[in-house]
Amino acid sequence: MEPVAAAEEWRERHGSSRKPTINDVARIAGVSKRTVSRVINNSPLVKEKTRTEIGKVIDIVGFSPDPQARGLAFRHSYLIGMIYDNPNPQYVVNMQQGILAGLNKSGHELVLHPCDRESDTFLQDVRQFIERLKLFGVILTPSVSEDERIVEMLREIGCAYIRIASVALEDNDNMIVSNDRIGGREAGRHLAGLGHERIGFISGKPSFRSSRERRAGFEEALAERGLTLDPALVRDGAYTFQSGLERGRELLQMDPRPTAIFAANDEMAVGVLQALSIAGLRVPDDMSIMGYDDFQISISVWPRITTVHSPVSRLGELAAEKLLLLKEQEGLAGGDETCTPWLIERESTAAPRK
Numbered sequence: 052m053e054p055v056a057a058a059e060e061w062r063e064r065h066g067s068s069r070k071p072t073i074n075d076v077a078r079i080a081g082v083s084k085r086t087v088s089r090v091i092n093n094s095p096l097v098k099e100k101t102r103t104e105i106g107k108v109i110d111i112v113g114f115s116p117d118p119q120a121r122g123l124a125f126r127h128s129y130l131i132g133m134i135y136d137n138p139n140p141q142y143v144v145n146m147q148q149g150i151l152a153g154l155n156k157s158g159h160e161l162v163l164h165p166c167d168r169e170s171d172t173f174l175q176d177v178r179q180f181i182e183r184l185k186l187f188g189v190i191l192t193p194s195v196s197e198d199e200r201i202v203e204m205l206r207e208i209g210c211a212y213i214r215i216a217s218v219a220l221e222d223n224d225n226m227i228v229s230n231d232r233i234g235g236r237e238a239g240r241h242l243a244g245l246g247h248e249r250i251g252f253i254s255g256k257p258s259f260r261s262s263r264e265r266r267a268g269f270e271e272a273l274a275e276r277g278l279t280l281d282p283a284l285v286r287d288g289a290y291t292f293q294s295g296l297e298r299g300r301e302l303l304q305m306d307p308r309p310t311a312i313f314a315a316n317d318e319m320a321v322g323v324l325q326a327l328s329i330a331g332l333r334v335p336d337d338m339s340i341m342g343y344d345d346f347q348i349s350i351s352v353w354p355r356i357t358t359v360h361s362p363v364s365r366l367g368e369l370a371a372e373k374l375l376l377l378k379e380q381e382g383l384a385g386g387d388e389t390c391t392p393w394l395i396e397r398e399s400t401a402a403p404r405k
Contacts, residue, residue: 054080054104058111071112080108091158096376129159131374132189134177134201136168138256139290139318141346142363146192146215149367157375159187168195168258174204181210188212188378190370193229194259196220211378213370217264224377227370227389234359234392235265235315238341239272241357241394242311245402247339248278251302251309253319255290265315265343284309288319295322303330310403311339317349318342320356324399335401345395354398362390 052060057079061071073091077084082105089097090105097105108114133150137143143163150161164180166173181189188211195201196214202221205212214220217231242250252269255262270280284305286298295314299322302309314320320342327334334340334354342349345360369390 054108055111058108061112071114073114075112076105076108076114079112080105128185128187130184130186131159131161131371132164132181132184132186133161133192134164134166134180134189134195135192136166136195137192137290139316139344139346141318141348142192142344145346145363146367149364149369150190150371152364153368153371154375159375162186166195168198174200177201178204178208181205181208186210188374190367190374191215193217193261194256197260211374213374213377215366215370217261224373227366227373229261229361229363229366230389230391231261231264231361232268232271234343234361235268235270236272237268237359237392237394238265238313238343239269240275241396241400242313242339242341243273243276243278245311245339245400247309247311247403249284249307249309249311250278250280251284251286251305251312252280253286253288253295253298253302253312253314253323255288255315255319257287259290262315269313288315290316290318292318292322292325295319296326297322299323299326300330303327303332309338311341311400313341313343315343317344317346317356317358320358320399321348321352324352324356334399336404339400339403341400343392349395349397357397357400358395359392360395361392366390 061079073084073087077087082101086097087105090102131154133147135143154161162184166177191212191214193216196216197220212225213227214225215227215229217229219226219228252266254266273280284302286301288294288298295318302312303326312323314323320340323340324334327338332338340356342356342358343361345358349356349358
């Protein structure tokens, strides 16, 4: 008997006298209980024809899954944890939006856990967060994702995870790669292509892999033009506006000062812009400024900041989709996913004055 006809017969026989179960739906549709579960959870692993047939059976018999029962059956909640220590609030918001897009219609919800990697209770706090909420899995963002201690702990307690990082940190299915070195290379090629030779660089926190990757790519691009990054023009920032302002002031005191500054994120680039404004200098006439990320702040100032677009929301979306697939396929989520940054040229950069 066809599934639709079998479902109608079941409804006529039982009416409202008995609530249908997932086993009823599976038997009527002629599929496994696991396949029905996949349809309920919007898994991409079900063929569209099968999904449609099961959906019709569910509608006809009036089956409604119990969220609490679902959690007990799979021995986890339907909560995804995002663990982060990034000081840039816009990064956190963009990443959150991307993860939510990836979880859309999956029945899962997102919970956030800010942390401090330098805290003595860092690992303990994260472990308690995961175990208290019985998380489905976690998404680790930079620089938490770069900490091997937390990865070892997640493996120990059997918690599924996806790492978002500037490079592939492990050769398996748990990575989403942002390719920050490529982004740094784009920045270097842009400024060197405009004719700048004396260029300042403000990094993020030295403990962030992204800082080192962006600098490495930047230096590689300069080398293509026969240029080198003068160590005297390099400053450590903290991915914050204030650190960009302070490090920008320091570079302006150099004699001769740089003709351009590449700040490793937009927050710091805007800080540098403020430092130049206070000093009575014009951008890009007196100095070019370049950032990284392409967040809202880069177009909220004048001149608007030339930057490297990092697809943070897309990274989050891919991470969420991959985590769901990782769990669904019991550890086999496919190959590494990557996103490539690209240059966004605006008014804050120009050729140096002769």
